[in-house]
Amino acid sequence: MEQLSAGKKLDQAFGKLGKEKTISFELGLxxxxxxxxxxxASSDPEPGEEMPDEAADLLSGAKISVTVQSKKPIDESGEKDYVGMAMKVSTKDGDLVEYRVVGDYTYIRSDTDSLGKAMDAPLPSAKDLPPEASGLKKVLEGEWVKFNTKEMEKTTAEMGAEPGAKPAPEQPTLDAKTQKQLLEALRETIAREVDFKTAGDKDGSEHITATAPFRTLITEFFGEIRPLAKNLPPGMELPTDKDLKDAPNTKVTADFTLKNDELTEVYVDLAKLAENAKVKKLGLVVRMSEGQTPTAPAGATELNIDEILGGFGAAMMEEEDFGEEGLLEEDFPEDAA
Incomplete structure (x- = not known):
């Protein structure tokens, strides 16, 4: 009875979430x-390609905040129904990068100094850009910039096409019907393979734990959705049972927190999946919050598409090809054509 009751409560909480038109959540490690x-280290990286200390420090404290807005309830929405999105990556030292899609525009700002340190590859500074790249200087200075989303998609598609080629047909997307079928397959797999337990909490919330052997769970799930493969967008190839046979079959536990029958947090302990005694702490946390409508930031500088694809690329090339000393004056004689 406890198994059925806990599973039903969790299913109802997810169903309630799917009826929302805007959802916001925070994802962190x-x-x-x-x-x-x-x-x-357990992945045997090549010498010199080990994770830098700076990257490990950054990832250990990084959080990703996401908001998605649709014209329809989320569980009825296809890709074309989404009208707004916002995502922000932050660390204990501040925001790293943020972007929003509102209306016809995509808005971006970032802390390029912190990004460069994390990737162990310093990005060009504003002074490295040509005078005409004023918009990109705003990017490197950490200010909000924007560009027309459709124009960017069109330009990048044209750049990758052969001369004289016809525009590629619009790629199919994951429609609402297929999303529902995938969700139903997931529910059936969970009901069959997962053990549920429930416990109260002092603050009025309720905890439901779900435990299942990892390889069995994912193998069964992909087996359920394989008949739907023909409805998935190109490139979404499903792994075979053979691909999954080496996945660890350690039992993994997810802890779901519900308050007033609404899902507020999910915690998944992944440490055992690492199969490495030195990995002492590895959990994935998802915290739900009240849905907030993505808004366009004020004062964003509009970028020219050619400026984005040309100016920044030129600066990166200069940084790579000519090093810190830059170009010598004799490389460009005054009388050169």
Whole structure:
């Protein structure tokens, strides 16, 4: 009875969430730099390609905040129904990068100094850009910029096409019907393979734990959705049972927190999946919050598409090809054509 009751409560909480038109959540890792370094080392990286300490420190404290807005309830929405999106990556030292899609425009701002340190590859500074790249200077200075989303998609598609080629047909997207079928397959797999338990909490919330052997769970789930493969967009190839046979079959537990029958947090302990004794702490946390409508930031500088694709690329090329010393004056004689 407890299994049925807990599973039903959880299913109802997800169903309630799917009826919303705007959802907001925060995704983060509950880990430390030492565990991330140990996890990286177990993948046998090539010499010199090990995870830098700066990247491990950044990822251990990084959080991703996401908001999605649709014209329809989320569980009835296809890709074309979404009208707004916002995402922000932040660390304990501040925001790293943020972008929003509102109306016809995409808005971006970032802390390029922190990004460069995290990737162990410093990005060009504003002074490295040509005078005509004033908009990109705003990017490197951490200010909001924007560009027309459709124009960018059109330009990048044209750049990748052969001369004289006809525009590529619009790629099919994941429609609402297929999304529902995928969700139903997931529900059936969970009901069959997952053990549920429930417990109260002092603050009035309720905890439901779901435990299942990892390889069995994902193998069964992909087996359920394989008949839907023909409805998935190109490039979404499903792994075969053979591909999954080496996945660890350790039992994984997810802890769901419900308050007033609404899902507020999900915590998944992934440490055992690492199969590495040095990985002491590795959890995935999702925290739900009240849906907030994405808004366009004030004062964003509009970027010219050619400026984005040309100016920044030229600066990166100069940084790579000519090093810190830059170009010598004799490389460009005054009388050169």
């Amino acid at each position: 509950d880990t430390d730099a030492q565990s991330l370094k140990a996890l990286d």
